[in-house]
Amino acid sequence: MNSKLKTAVIIAAVAIISALTSFFTMVAWAGKSDKVFPGVTVRGTDLGNMTKTEAGQVLEEYARLVGRETVTIRFDGHSGSVELAGAGLDIKVDAMVNKAWSIGREGNLLTQWQERRAVAQNGREIPLEFSVSRKKFGTVINEMTKAVRVSPKDAALIITDEDTVEVIDSAKGVGVDIDDGYRQLNKLIEENKITENPEIALQLIDINPARTKEDLEKMRVNGLLASFTTKFDAGKTNRVYNIKVAAAALDGQMIKPGEEFSFNSIVGPRSQEAGYKMAPTILNNEFIDSLGGGVCQVSTTLYNTLLLANVEIKERSNHSLVVSYVPLGQDAAVSYGGKDLKFRNNLPGALIIKSSVSGNRITLKLFGDTSLRKTIKVVNTVVKEYPFKIIYKDDPALPKGEQVVDQKGVKGYRVTSRMLIYEGGNLVESRTLSPSYYKPLDQVVLVGTKPVPAKPVQGGQTGDQTGDQTGDQTGNQAGDQAGQPPNGEPGGDNSGDSTGEDNTGNDSTENDSTENDSTGNDGDPSSDTSPGDMPPDG
Structure with a gap:
């Protein structure tokens, strides 16, 4: 070359x-421009040579105009109309602006140039990006069609005052097919028919009930399984109020087969917000006022109802002290965040709890399949008694030597319980229940220490009386210093004498709890069924 x-x-x-x-x-320099390349359109609107801001303004105006378009809704001889914006239309302006600007800017430089040339010659239409809120559309349609819609009626169990169970049949409702209407609206917008007097034809549809008569019959609730009643002092208004609040929380509760039930979970915290008031409760082996006093009587009444229905008890605790409204061994203490009463529905059918509070009684009833009803008795045996102590406390408000019982003592007990199950009058099963231990409650005696003024005396009596008073005071002071009560009375344990009961030679007694049985008889164990002087209700 x-x-x-x-x-x-x-x-x-x-x-x-x-x-x-x-x-x-x-090519690269042109790609850095903020402008959309010529030939790019949205619904016929040319965005070419517009900046992203300008294109956004144009599309925002388009979205505003489209949102004001109305759609006619026809249903069952009725009609209504709604603006698209009100029906939940949302046009994605930013997404379309970014899509328009990206045309001719993707791929290598040669590919970008080729795409720009093709768009300039043939144009490029960007599909309308939008969404319709299903929730908002449904709200509009429901409001518009409320005259033709009919809510379904669920089947219901009605428990009468006579403790019979009635089943009220269900009924279908009438609704509109909102999903089909929603699809029609989206299609109108996609096909750009929103400016051509668009219409949507809604179809009526049947609405099935959530619960039918057949569903309820499968639950096997047809009558009363068991009932139990306890008494309370109707004069203690706060305590009665608390009992009513807790009982109301239980009323109507349904427990399905195999389901576990927690008393605390259903009744909830014993707080002022929940409506509870101050009343006596047991805390640290003492009776003190606190929120929710009396709730334990509700749990105890439920516990006995469950026993008589032969329901499986998962958790139960006795009170630390004896309570008066049920026999020993048959109470169920609860405290939110602590002791609970739990059970499992071990029966093949559902259970429904019904509660009532009237006068000085609370009654809890359990309804289910009456073919499962059995005769059940609870037998409690006191296996050991614990004497209470007598505590003497000085009281400067009482005259010296005077004594007042401030708190009566109650013996403690260790109790075993059994559940006896009968069929046809024959004992078929004996089941051991959880044992109970009740601590004794000290008897508190106030002893006066307030000096007693000497009575005026005359003549030769002064010397004798002064001597007697001095001797008595000296003796009493010596007794006080030695920790003994004055006037020669012994201290320490003395529960047998103070209650008039003989604690020797009688370590085991039986208490046959037959007042309430699974046939629905209402027995009323009262304070007379518990031994000794009972403390205030817990």
Whole structure:
């Protein structure tokens, strides 16, 4: 190759490279522009040569106008109309602006140039990006069609005052097919028919009830399984109020087969917000006022009802002290966040709890399949008694030597309980229940320490009386210092004498709890059924 030809080739190569460099530089420079390339449209609106801000403004105005378009809704001879914006239309302006600007800017530089050229020659329509809120559309349609819609009626169990169970049948409701209407609206918008007097035809549909008569019959609730009643002092208004609040929380509760039930979970915290008031409760082996006093009587009444229905008890605790409203061994203490009464429905049918509080009684009833009803008795045996202590406390308000019982003592007990199950009058099963231990409650005696003024005396009597008084005071002071009550009375344990009961030679007694049985007889164990002087209700 001669030198002239070689030079020409080099010059041509340099020219080509220079041209390509210039070309791709121009392509790259154009891609950095903030403007949409010519030929890009949305629903016929040309966005070419517009900045992203300008294109956004144009599409926002389009969205506003489209949102004001109305759609006619027809249903069952009725009609209504709604603006698209009110029906939940949302046009995605930002997404479409970004899509328009990205055309001709994706891929390598050659690909970008080819796409820009094709768009400039043939145009590029960007699909309308939008969404319709299903929730908002449904709200509009429900409001518009409320005159033709009918709510379904679930089947219901009615428990009468006579303790019979009635089943009220269900009924279908009438509704509109909102999902089909929603699909119709989306199609109108996609096909750009929203400016052509668009209409949606809603279809009426049947609405099935959530619970039918057949569903309830499968639950096997057809009558009374068991009932139990306890008494309380109707004069203790706060305590009675608390009993009513807790009983109301239980009323109507349904427990399905295999389901576990927690008293605390259903009744909830014993707080002022929940409506509870101050009343006596047991805390640290003492009776003190606190929120929710009396709730334990509700749990105790429920516990005995469950026993008589032969329901499986999962958790039960006795009170730390004796309570008066049930026999020993048959109470169930609860405290929110602590002791609980739990049971599992071990029967093949559902259970329904009904509660009532009237006068000085609370009654809990358990309804279920009466074919499962059995005769059940609870037998409690006191296996050990624990005497109470007599505590003497000085009281400066009482005259010296005078004594007043401030708190009566109650013996403690260890009790075992059994559940006896009968069929046809024959004992078929004897089941051991959880044992109970009740601590004794100290008897507190206040002893006066207030000095008694000496009576005026005359003549020679002064010396004798002074001597007697001095001797008595000295003796009493010595007794006080020795930790003994004055006037020669013994201290320490004295529960047998104070209650008039003989604690020797009688370590085991039985208490046959037959007042309430599974046939629904209402027995009323009262304070007379518990031994000794009972403390205030817990």
